[in-house]
Amino acid sequence: MSQLNNSMHAMVLDKPGQALNMRCLPRPQPGPNQLLVKIAACAVCRTDLHVVDGELPKPKLPIIPGHEIVGRVVSCGANVRDFSIGERIGIPWLGWTCGQCGYCRSGHENLCANAKFTGYQIDGGYAEYTVADARYCFRIPGNYSDVEAAPLLCAGLIGYRALKMAGDADRVGIYGFGAAAHILAQILRYQGKKLFAFTRAGDTAAQDLAGRMGRCG
Ligand SMILES: [Zn+2]
Ligand SMILES: [Zn+2]
Numbered sequence: 001m002s003q004l005n006n007s008m009h010a011m012v013l014d015k016p017g018q019a020l021n022m023r024c025l026p027r028p029q030p031g032p033n034q035l036l037v038k039i040a041a042c043a044v045c046r047t048d049l050h051v052v053d054g055e056l057p058k059p060k061l062p063i064i065p066g067h068e069i070v071g072r073v074v075s076c077g078a079n080v081r082d083f084s085i086g087e088r089i090g091i092p093w094l095g096w097t098c099g100q101c102g103y104c105r106s107g108h109e110n111l112c113a114n115a116k117f118t119g120y121q122i123d124g125g126y127a128e129y130t131v132a133d134a135r136y137c138f139r140i141p142g143n144y145s146d147v148e149a150a151p152l153l154c155a156g157l158i159g160y161r162a163l164k165m166a167g168d169a170d171r172v173g174i175y176g177f178g179a180a181a182h183i184l185a186q187i188l189r190y191q192g193k194k195l196f197a198f199t200r201a202g203d204t205a206a207q208d209l210a211g212r213m214g215r216c217g
Helices: 046-052 146-153 155-165 179-191 204-214
Strands: 007-012 021-026 034-042 069-076 088-091 094-096 129-133 171-175 194-198
Touching: 034 088, 034 146, 069 129, 069 146, 088 129, 088 146, 094 129, 146 155, 146 179, 155 179, 171 179, 179 194, 179 204, 194 204
Parallel strands: 171 194
Antiparallel strands: 007 021, 034 069, 034 129, 069 088
16 A cells, blocks of 8 residues: 555654554655665664653654664665665664764764764654665675664674774673674674673673573584
8 A cells, every 4th residue: 555655654753751653654755865765674772762761862753763774775866876776775873974073074973963863863764664864874785684684783783893993802891781792792702702791780681691692502
């Protein structure tokens, strides 16, 4: 039905602290730098829960949450050169940056004070379609399913970034053991490195997960 009339279903947060509401909305149109994407999967990140619970300041409201998005390109804006229709892509938390500030110009655009984030200031992935700035999208390798790839767009990405910043350390300590750490643990095992997980006293769920992820064989 949504294919025919250019509308889509979306889960919308009208007000923090309330449940999401399913709405029928117009399908978004891509701007010059954007892709229109038909969403195949969108994972749930802790930050989505913070947005829904009102624990992050000044979200765009109403907002469609969700920032671990995997989908296929339906159409491209006029300036898009790097992606083509039908390609499978991932859309992460970082959705737009100013391009002008010191952080942006030194390759640290994730620290841009004017950044906009998917599912927070830009409508996100709990919908049938979304638009995303192509400059922040990733091509997804074919050996991952849609569902397997989705958590890599936030938990995997921030974990891997932290690991890269640790250089060639043989022993890596992780403080807290949640979504990012459980992905990172599998990479560290693959690389044959030693992992030390630090959790809160009594957090047996995190300790059990760390034990399962860290054990060899
Ligand atoms: Zn996230
Ligand atoms: Zn900036």
